[in-house]
Amino acid sequence: MAGTGDAHLRNGDADVLLKVSDLVMEFPVGEGRKVHAVSGISFDLIRGETLGLVGESGSGKSTTGRAVMQLPSPTSGSVMFEGRELTELSNDEMRRMRPRVQMIFQDPVSSLNPRRRVSDIVAEPLRVLKGRKGVSADKVAEVLDAVGLDVNKVGERRPHEFSGGQCQRISIARSLVLDPELLICDEPVSALDVSVQAQILNLLKDAKERYGLTMVFIAHDLGVVKNISNRVAVMYLGKLCEVGEAGALYNSPAHPYTAALLESVPVPDPDIRPAEREVLTTEIPSPMSPPSGCRFRTRCPHAAEICATEEPQLRAVGPDQFVACHFPLQPVPVSVS
Amino acid sequence: MTVDAPVTNDATSGTDHLLVVDDVRTHFRTSRGLVRAVDGVSFTLDGGRTLGIVGESGSGKTVLSRSIMGLLPKRHTETPTGQVLFKGNDLRAAPRKELQRIWGCDVAVVFQDPMTSLNPVMKIGKQMTESMRHHLHISQSEANVRAVELLRSVDINEPDRRLEQYPHQLSGGMRQRVTIAMALGCSPELLIADEPTTALDVTVQAQILDLLQAQQRQRNMAMIIVTHDLGVVAGRTDEIMVMYAGQVVEKAPTRELFTRVRMPYTEALLQSIPRIEDNVDTRLKVIPGRPPDLTSPPKGCRFAPRCSYTQTKCLEEPPPLVSEGDHQYRCWFPIGTSLEVDPPTRRDGALAPGVVATAGTVTTGGAD
Ligand SMILES: Nc1ncnc2c1ncn2[C@@H]1O[C@H](COP(=O)(O)OP(=O)(O)OP(=O)(O)O)[C@@H](O)[C@H]1O
Ligand SMILES: Nc1ncnc2c1ncn2[C@@H]1O[C@H](COP(=O)(O)OP(=O)(O)OP(=O)(O)O)[C@@H](O)[C@H]1O
Ligand code: SF4
Ligand code: SF4
Ligand SMILES: [Mg+2]
Ligand SMILES: [Mg+2]
Numbered sequence: 001m002a003g004t005g006d007a008h009l010r011n012g013d014a015d016v017l018l019k020v021s022d023l024v025m026e027f028p029v030g031e032g033r034k035v036h037a038v039s040g041i042s043f044d045l046i047r048g049e050t051l052g053l054v055g056e057s058g059s060g061k062s063t064t065g066r067a068v069m070q071l072p073s074p075t076s077g078s079v080m081f082e083g084r085e086l087t088e089l090s091n092d093e094m095r096r097m098r099p100r101v102q103m104i105f106q107d108p109v110s111s112l113n114p115r116r117r118v119s120d121i122v123a124e125p126l127r128v129l130k131g132r133k134g135v136s137a138d139k140v141a142e143v144l145d146a147v148g149l150d151v152n153k154v155g156e157r158r159p160h161e162f163s164g165g166q167c168q169r170i171s172i173a174r175s176l177v178l179d180p181e182l183l184i185c186d187e188p189v190s191a192l193d194v195s196v197q198a199q200i201l202n203l204l205k206d207a208k209e210r211y212g213l214t215m216v217f218i219a220h221d222l223g224v225v226k227n228i229s230n231r232v233a234v235m236y237l238g239k240l241c242e243v244g245e246a247g248a249l250y251n252s253p254a255h256p257y258t259a260a261l262l263e264s265v266p267v268p269d270p271d272i273r274p275a276e277r278e279v280l281t282t283e284i285p286s287p288m289s290p291p292s293g294c295r296f297r298t299r300c301p302h303a304a305e306i307c308a309t310e311e312p313q314l315r316a317v318g319p320d321q322f323v324a325c326h327f328p329l330q331p332v333p334v335s336v337s
Numbered sequence: 338m339t340v341d342a343p344v345t346n347d348a349t350s351g352t353d354h355l356l357v358v359d360d361v362r363t364h365f366r367t368s369r370g371l372v373r374a375v376d377g378v379s380f381t382l383d384g385g386r387t388l389g390i391v392g393e394s395g396s397g398k399t400v401l402s403r404s405i406m407g408l409l410p411k412r413h414t415e416t417p418t419g420q421v422l423f424k425g426n427d428l429r430a431a432p433r434k435e436l437q438r439i440w441g442c443d444v445a446v447v448f449q450d451p452m453t454s455l456n457p458v459m460k461i462g463k464q465m466t467e468s469m470r471h472h473l474h475i476s477q478s479e480a481n482v483r484a485v486e487l488l489r490s491v492d493i494n495e496p497d498r499r500l501e502q503y504p505h506q507l508s509g510g511m512r513q514r515v516t517i518a519m520a521l522g523c524s525p526e527l528l529i530a531d532e533p534t535t536a537l538d539v540t541v542q543a544q545i546l547d548l549l550q551a552q553q554r555q556r557n558m559a560m561i562i563v564t565h566d567l568g569v570v571a572g573r574t575d576e577i578m579v580m581y582a583g584q585v586v587e588k589a590p591t592r593e594l595f596t597r598v599r600m601p602y603t604e605a606l607l608q609s610i611p612r613i614e615d616n617v618d619t620r621l622k623v624i625p626g627r628p629p630d631l632t633s634p635p636k637g638c639r640f641a642p643r644c645s646y647t648q649t650k651c652l653e654e655p656p657p658l659v660s661e662g663d664h665q666y667r668c669w670f671p672i673g674t675s676l677e678v679d680p681p682t683r684r685d686g687a688l689a690p691g692v693v694a695t696a697g698t699v700t701t702g703g704a705d
Contacts, residue, residue, distance in 0.1 A: 198609035266568030
């Protein structure tokens, strides 16, 4: 199987809301060639948990998020949500399922219709799902309140009157209006300055508490991800490198790529001279012809022969820390198979 | 340390500075009124030195950079006041021809979006060599050799092949490398990089910043890095200048700034950065609200509506920029001095009583 293992998946007793298995997403690009955007990854989410999904640009994070929502449906693999196989649902069934999973995007301004009033934008998912009569003004006011906006002050206005941070608030309110179970946030703060970013991160935590949400939080900045995630999954070129409880993964990264990502985070401390750190110097290879064996090997300082011939499978290096590497930076306990 | 009385700026004293920016004001006429985007900024920069300019979105960083470069839209801009001296020559009074010689040659700029400086329908090689031939008066073949060298110096592999490519055939990180190579083309003495990495992911960001730093050292050129993230400039600059609402609110040598923050705004910016070493689920300390509307900034301290140390005096009188050695700040009650506000009279995360934070055009009230 093309997968990178499933040692990191939780057992049957856990209250698993989402379970993705061997997810593959390929995009044909003509002449028989294809982009291997996601190549057999598995992960699960326990109800109430936030999973951070990190990796460089092009590693397949957005593709994974969209595949969960069947936008589009994956090339192969399974997406089990609340015990139902989403990849097998008919269009009609999927339409009814969709409100349970909502997504917010990086660019808040262009994801809002510029001609509509804020209260209509927020109410739109309700109107689409239940028709005009389904729109509840109270619900709209409530979700706007949850993102720190007062419907009486903002309801009649249009998106262009708002800053980027406020547009992101509006799009979060819209994603909450259908009471989703799972919220997939695709780089919701990457385009915002540090102060607005902090406001939105706190707000997402509050909304999560208030509505009991389960979240996937996609970002390329590990600092941001740690602030909001219980568990973190590191992606590289369509594969999972490392998955684990956030504290463990940050304190003792086991995959060379995780370690390199950590080194790249800008630190507001003048005593840490960035030029002396070991950062990745080359670029991510083309997903049209990914390297054999371990996909990270072309940039890995520890690569050996076996890395080119054998794909590493995820295995445990701690109680909740799993790594796909032949030579992990943390010792592999012998007792764990 | 004692805090001196307001000091008049010393920007114009001494003529050996590479760049002197003296009381620059750039105001725009709009239907809402006069936007005071840059409102009396002064600083100097010496050859080979690096300065970080930091502030939230809308604080005037880009308008300041453009004012220095003389790259402002003519139509709605009030006649600029103040002086910008580059090697003693007033850029603002310079004839257009003189300016064209300086731009892209003695002074070069790198923007956030590489496509601002790249022509999408022209090959990389042509774009690079055209400006070099124009500025350096060299032949096409000399320019080609130079372009290949430059691309190699910014870590672009297969430089010969890249010359034949169009911008869209390169990744975002590579495009930014190309614009840096182009900016370095005429060996500038000053490079202004306006958020050169904001659109890029963290690994590429680290690469580009390292690259800029290495080039700056090798060429001993002066550099200004503009960013909203203090983390980006922490280990990479000699000095940092923090801007708020069109003004300088704090400026100090980098280490001094981080170890002895005086200005509450700088402290708040630092606290809003999520740290790797923080525990998961740490609640970030946010700065409530947004920067003020620059058509009618608050009459006292411009940061007062959002500051957690605000006192009555802050709401009434604008604090002057004062100097403590080479550390400047604009606050009545600077942190870490005898004037600092006692903890009991601070407030947390809420807006000052009786003031509304203007958030864009909307008043949200409460912790924004
Ligand atoms: N519809 C598509 N057709 C062809 N290639 C695609 C398509 N969508 C994504 N890709 C490619 O798949 C790879 C993964 O893309 P994806 O957008 O998922 O990455 P990402 O991790 O979200 O990156 P970023 O941080 O830039 O958003 C990229 O190489 C991308 O170019
Ligand atoms: N041509 C213009 N006409 C009117 N107002 C302008 C013009 N250019 C900029 N402004 C205003 O001047 C202020 C400062 O803008 P500037 O772009 O310098 O901010 P910045 O600090 O660079 O922010 P960012 O981090 O978003 O790039 C903003 O309020 C902006 O709206
Ligand atoms: S498997 Fe080999 S190439 Fe891949 S990360 Fe581990 S050491 Fe590096
Ligand atoms: S002058 Fe007052 S309001 Fe302004 S920064 Fe200082 S303490 Fe805060
Ligand atoms: Mg993406
Ligand atoms: Mg700017």
